[in-house]
Amino acid sequence: MSQKALFLDRDGIINEDTAYPHKPEQIIFTEGIFDLCRKAIQKGHLIIVVTNQAGVAKGLFTEEDVIALHEWMKMKFREQGIEICAFYFSPYHPKATVEKYRKESECRKPGAGMIRQAVIDYDIDLSQSLMVGDKTSDRIKIPELRSIIVKSKYVQSGYDVENLSYVETFLN
Secondary structure, three states, X not given: OOEEEEEEOOEOOOEOOOOOOOOHHHOOEOOOHHHHHHHHHHOOEEEEEEXXXXXXXXXXXXXXXXXXXXXXXXXXXXXXXXXXXXXXEEOOEOOOOOHHHEOOXXXXXXXOHHHHHHHHHHOEOHHHOEEEEOOHHHOOOOOOOEEEEEOOOOOOOOOOEOOHHHHHHHOO
């Protein structure tokens, strides 16, 4: 039987979006993120993070830095009784300064690559799942996946909810 997932953007949803955070000391968890994850798990959702990390493409930090930060974040969530199943990230950007990352990629949101990989890895039913982000690019290009955009400095109109506390009403 397929599983359902709560897909979360990282910067702006899990943690405050502070100019390319890539070290534990730069991470400030957003208000309500732990409660939302607990409620999602109680309703049978897997927690999966999908994040564009253009800082890699811009040479500000490395893929290894991202992986290390994600391991630290997994530990912090575990301390709150929350298991994050996986982190997927895209280091690509069409205007990258690091040549090997300079390309259009289906893995870069709003492309569906990271979500499609999670579906394969975890046997996820997208029609029962939810994506939560803070930018219009977090509306993933998959018709059967519902995307919720939280009001942010990037989206002042056209958002779906004011803050994370409203997201739980969309969990089935």
